[in-house]
Amino acid sequence: MNEPNPIPKPLPLTEPQQREATRLCVETGLTLLQYGAESALVENLARRLALSLGVERAEVALLANAVVVTSLGSGHCITTVRRNEDRGINMHVVTEVQRAVLDVEDGKLDAAGYRARFEAIRPLRYSRALTSAVIGLSCACFARLVGADWASCSVAFVASGVAMAVRLQLVKLHFNPLVNFFLTAFVATSIAGQAAIYSLGDTPRIAMASCVLLLVPGYPLINSISDMVKGYINTGLARGMYALLLSAGACAGILLAMSVWKVWAWL
């Protein structure tokens, strides 16, 4: 029998190494939070990254708009805070960051390699024309699901397709999301309202309801409850409140459009 090889105990990190590991950890957490990952995943991946980079202990605290990381190593700790601003949901970034962290865990990447790979991640964006067309189709499908006729489905397609193009243009111009949702809902309801005025199709009300469904903040709503179920009450409440505000913005746009064109749907 061979003597089992004792696994060499990793050397404690030097202070610059620990500083770099802490920075990578907080930047990873921040990026995941900015692109819409749920809190449990953010905390889990940030901590796993720090530990596999050789930090003795890592603590991650998430606030509604900041990330705090403390790493402990060789008798002292380093704490750092990053402010968070929302960059919109991007699952491509979340996937790429997670794969890089898994590679560090498997020992395929060291700190320098991880930084190079992390900084090379460029958020994927689908083309605006394609997204608008597919969202138009999606809202037409929503209309069909609740029994609209084909004419009303076409109305929903046009209204929500145009609205999505407007929404993406407003995002590009860096408008506040609340203003964006208000204006987009106004555009969608106005277009679908014309169909009701000129009585296109037999179910104009379904078209009016379906064409604004692109504005339901589904991801933040689900994230909000998931966070709270897993014990992250503060980020969960913040996300839920923001989702509700976005819906209220859209609702104001719908109501304005309905009173301008004097077509009443919904109730």
Place this chain on the structure above:
Amino acid sequence: MNLLLGVLQQMALASVPAVGFGMVFNVPKRVLGYCAVGGALGRGLRYFLVEGAGIPVEWSTLLAAATVSLLGVAIAQRLRAHPKVFTVAAMIPMIPGVPLFKTLIAIVQIQQKGLNNELLSTAITSGLQAFFVVAALAVGLAVPGLLFYRRRPVV
């Protein structure tokens, strides 16, 4: 037979918004197919449970979301990505968007026209329906973590 046709129709119609919203969430191209399958499966299963088995919509939603999430875990481990990357987009066809907006519009109407029973009951019932269905979706998605992956990460 009608039930089967209904399920198939729901599945076909639900796969489109799952992909559409997957694109809004910038889900990677290779993963969009899983969004479509998950969306179709979730919505189809919920329709079957509500129409065929007579289970209330919130419980059906919970079961459908849990099923999609459990299957999602297996796929996620192959993809080396968190299941939420594609399962949330798959839940979009089940999001109660109409009740959510109905609630808010009814509240504004109450403020403008004064309180009456019809508006109040619309506001409360739609609001509760929206809340319970969203909660069912979120809890359903969390089922693998709550039941099987209690002390270890899914991926």
